[in-house]
Amino acid sequence: MSHTHSFHVSKSSVHLKWDNSLPPALTVDSGTEISFDLLDGGYNQFTSTSTASDVPNFNLALGDPAIGPVYVNGAEPGDVLKVEFLNLKTADFGWTAVFPSSLGFGLLHDEFPDPALKIWDLKTHASEGYTEFKSGIHIPIHPFLGVVGIAREQAGEFSTIPPYETGGNIDCRHITVGSTLYLPVKVRGALFSCGDGHAAQGDGEVCGTAIECQMKASVRLTVEKGKSWVTSPHYRTTGEHSVNQARLTGNGEYAVLGIDPDLREASRKALRGAIDWLVGEKGLTREEAYMLCSVCADLRIAEIVDMPNYAVSCGVPLSIFVGET
Template sequence: MCNAPAYTIHAHHHHFGWDRSIAPVETVAPGERVAFKCRESSDGQITASSIAADLAANDPARVNPVTGPIFVDGAEPGDVLKVEIEAFTPSGFGWTANIPGFGLLADQFPDPELHLWHYDAVSLDPVAYGSHARVPLRPFAGTLGVAPAEAGRHSIIPPRRVGGNLDIRDLCSGTTLYLPIEVAGALFSVGDTHAAQGDGEVCGTAIESAIDVCLKFDLIKSTPLTFPRFTTPGPVTRHLDVDGYEVTTGVGPDMMEGARNAVSGMIDLLCAEQGLAAIDAYMLASVCGDLRVSEVVDAPNWVMSFYMPRTIFN
């Protein structure tokens, strides 16, 4: 919950895409705390009664709504917006989908698939993935950003120099995010909330879930920042480390191909050892497995690794 927020920005105050001309919902002073009510990334198009066939009817123009924007008083280009991520209030429902044409292995998984999650929004106990696994939950916001200086509307999907759809699972409670400001007031928005995600979000979706977010804002004046940075309060994988990992790799001169090979290898391993169907292994890897760069200096080949936590099967 958000402790004494100065303002609550409700979910109907949302927009699609970044645009410096969007009027701010509220003006916030540095040091103030704000509660944001966020929709999940389908904007309510996927519900507890949805099936995979429904994905074809989803309107792509409604993907990744973000709540906001807010105007931070005194923010100017060249300043840094300091965002303290304080708390999340989850809804208890989420979904993971394989969307045709989207994801690291889209060519290998052309058919739609949908998994619905029902989790305890208070205890956040690990949530069952059929009879195969139990996934630890760690809510975070996938999209946190400010408006770019360039005029016009810019897609919400790609991450940007000013933040946006970063999908960094460690932007969770206790983390402080720093964003470069390009326009007066910063014009900050947040959304694409997740109950859990692995590093890489390899199938293109995590546990997409409507979650309220509590943030505190401040300014660092006249300190140009090239790209977003953040500070974590402690270890970032404690909820997954307890039983170690199974790890597959991809080795070669192309890092993207190495990433694909590492993930494909993990899918094969999960199918063989855990009895999962390939599509289920792919989606499970997206919500709790970690894609990492292990080596980039031993030319001409680089090493990508995919880490799957064993704790989900215990």
């Protein structure tokens, strides 16, 4: 039977490690709807008045906090936890940062030694569905959660920063309102947690951050049996709520191909080329171009079979440049 009673988990139930010995913040039946108050992916270390001078003081050890866990009655190892995303509401501001290269964070971290920070206004144009990067560049708001996961089978503490077969920091922008995520249960109760709200992100999150923001989230958690094929995160989207590619790419895109025998280096070449184009054609600084790519450009594997070289494209949707033909 499905239960639709309302339950809430506050941001005080925060943790920075996946650990199957954590006591549940809440215990619910299968089919329950739950709301969460979520910290941003930086543990709310930046405010709406923060500047680039605050970035070196950022404590990376506080990255990707999760809220929970929630124990789901009836969930047993071998089952699947079905996560339906019902509502995602962003805060009034968000941020995108380039961290100092010494942290090794970001696809081109070695080429961006200096910190940078962009504070986004997520309120003024929210009803119109976008936020302004700078005059003439609009980014569609498309909320999703970077961290969605359940406890691992192994005992001990595991960082919330990387993704796992049980979910975690998967940073998949396609899993949004209307989408359904399926996670393989490894421990009794599943122990579900979530966090790391994003207002927008490009595939790849290339500078290491999206539009990071605090968020209010509502999900429905349901235990499903007999789906042995779910051994890693699976997800389903609907046409109504999935990323609106027509809106993003209705004017086409400008894309750069990176070619290299190493897939990561091919990705770096593609991204570097897109940055160069944004600097040369659109007048952005390199730091601005790097952050812009992280919140709207998509990295795609264009070719992976014609060895020894791989081809990766980095595409920038042209519809973000308003007032241009």
